[in-house]
Amino acid sequence: MIWNEAKECMSRDEMTALQSKRLAKTVNRVYHNVEYYRKKMQAAGIEPGDITGIEDLHKLPYTTKDDLRDTYPFGLFAAPQQEIVRIHASSGTTGKATVVGYTRKDIDVWSECVARALTMAGVGKGDTIQVAYGYGLFTGGLGAHYGAEHLGATVVPMSTGNTKRLTTMMEDFGVTAIACTPSYLLHIAETLEAEGNLGNIKLKAAICGAEPWTEAMRLQIEEKLNINAHDIYGLSEIMGPGVACDCTYHSGLHVYEDHFLPEIISPETLMPIAAGETGELVFTTLTKEGIPLIRYRTKDLTSINYDVCECGRTLSRISRFKGRSDDMLIIRGVNVFPSQVEAALLEMGETSPHYIMIVDRVNNLDILEVHVEVEEHFFSDEIRKLEDLTRKIERTIQEAIGLAVKVKLVEPRTIERSMGKAVRVVDKRKLI
Numbered sequence: 001m002i003w004n005e006a007k008e009c010m011s012r013d014e015m016t017a018l019q020s021k022r023l024a025k026t027v028n029r030v031y032h033n034v035e036y037y038r039k040k041m042q043a044a045g046i047e048p049g050d051i052t053g054i055e056d057l058h059k060l061p062y063t064t065k066d067d068l069r070d071t072y073p074f075g076l077f078a079a080p081q082q083e084i085v086r087i088h089a090s091s092g093t094t095g096k097a098t099v100v101g102y103t104r105k106d107i108d109v110w111s112e113c114v115a116r117a118l119t120m121a122g123v124g125k126g127d128t129i130q131v132a133y134g135y136g137l138f139t140g141g142l143g144a145h146y147g148a149e150h151l152g153a154t155v156v157p158m159s160t161g162n163t164k165r166l167t168t169m170m171e172d173f174g175v176t177a178i179a180c181t182p183s184y185l186l187h188i189a190e191t192l193e194a195e196g197n198l199g200n201i202k203l204k205a206a207i208c209g210a211e212p213w214t215e216a217m218r219l220q221i222e223e224k225l226n227i228n229a230h231d232i233y234g235l236s237e238i239m240g241p242g243v244a245c246d247c248t249y250h251s252g253l254h255v256y257e258d259h260f261l262p263e264i265i266s267p268e269t270l271m272p273i274a275a276g277e278t279g280e281l282v283f284t285t286l287t288k289e290g291i292p293l294i295r296y297r298t299k300d301l302t303s304i305n306y307d308v309c310e311c312g313r314t315l316s317r318i319s320r321f322k323g324r325s326d327d328m329l330i331i332r333g334v335n336v337f338p339s340q341v342e343a344a345l346l347e348m349g350e351t352s353p354h355y356i357m358i359v360d361r362v363n364n365l366d367i368l369e370v371h372v373e374v375e376e377h378f379f380s381d382e383i384r385k386l387e388d389l390t391r392k393i394e395r396t397i398q399e400a401i402g403l404a405v406k407v408k409l410v411e412p413r414t415i416e417r418s419m420g421k422a423v424r425v426v427d428k429r430k431l432i
Contacts, residue, residue: 007258008116008313012306015314019261020053022286027051027060030292033078036071037294054261057284058272063296068098068237077101079290088236089137100236101290107146109287110239113256114147114232117245120254120311121205121230123177125152130170132158132180132188133210134420139240140210144179147242153177160184160419163191174202179241182208182217182229183422186353189224190413198225207232209241211421212321212339216346217353218250231320237296238283244318249310252317259287262316263295264304267325278303280325281318299324329359329425331366334403338424341370344400350374350389354415360428369406370397376412 028048030037040061084101129148133140148155158166185206192198209232221229233253234241243260244253255262263282266273273279281300285292302318323337345351354373378386393407
């Protein structure tokens with residue numbers, strides 16, 4: 001059992017002492033090994049000796065994705081090249097790719113964290129897990145793979161690209177757990193249902209991440225597949241999947257605080273805010289050797305809870321994400337997150353979780369149109385019923401986001417499925 005009880009159940013005072021010791025060591029490491037950080041700290045008048053514990057964290061400067069791009073490719077590495085055993089990188093769709101490097105110890109820590117997350121999901125040594133995240137520069141596939149091997153489970157390195165083959169192997173190999181994006185798992189469930197094979201699989205658990213999803217979506221996945229679905233969180237800049245995961249009580253994602261020190265700040269003032277308040281998640285790595293990061297702004301919006309969980313773990317918990325500060329849409333002065341629309345649709349019970357938001361500008365006015373999949377029988381009923389459902393959905397979404405919206409109902413499987421992160425928004429304003 002990969003439940004590190006010594007770390008996951010230690011008292012808050014014990015955790016603070018461990019974090020303080022590791023923070024001081026990390027600050028000393030980056031100051032002496034990373035010129036970019038040394039200059040930043042010197043500009044702020046900070047010496048390594050000024051940071052003796054986590055109470056001094058606020059003195060340190062923030063790190064952003066721009067810092068990684070400005071030092072592309074290896075400017076933030078704190079280990080010599082001969083000690084870097086693996087490199088991952090982002091796709092670079094919004095600029096230069098962000099590049100991260102791992103030492104052998106980093107890979108070992110990463111594998112342990114993912115194994116601990118899998119344990120939270122009820123996965124053990126006797127399980128067979130299909131890894132249906134993409135392999136390659138993206139951290140999801142290899143991160144989940146190494147963690148499952150560290151746990152001692154049997155790994156099927158499925159990756160993405162062939163859902164029919166995946167469902168066939170799921171049945172033939174007796175797969176009991178799967179790691180993939182939640183939107184892709186729903187597509188897998190639809191495929192199994194269409195094949196008439198839902199009753200032939202042995203799946204019991206899913207570890208889903210890489211995109212925001214709602215509690216309603218989790219419950220729908222669990223009902224369709226008769227499994228337990230867990231939320232795993234990570235980002236390549238900090239490590240990859242396995243930074244946090246929820247347990248069987250689903251009351252927040254446990255952060256592996258012995259390796260990652262979390263903060264919640266106001267995106268506007270950049271000042272720390274109280275536990276329970278929603279803000280931007282910030283991480284400082286405490287054990288990374290290859291590319292340790294200080295106060296990295298994730299752009300993910302959440303809150304933090306330090307109460308002991310029903311499962312017995314004392315690790316802090318972050319709430320299910322409300323979106324990302326840089327994914328936020330501003331439509332006629334209203335802040336809108338795709339997760340708000342998804343939650344509204346799933347609460348209705350008459351729609352699928354497959355939708356796409358289209359933002360456009362007509363006569364200098366921003367408009368929002370949402371295409372929503374509904375069951376085929378709605379199109380064979382009276383036109384009036386279809387119109388009534390359309391108006392009902394429009395009202396529901398408007399109540400959720402505080403903005404008038406036009407809804408277009410589309411037939412099942414009309415909206416393109418994604419094997420990676422689901423595409424939820426098309427902002428045509430950016431194309432003008």
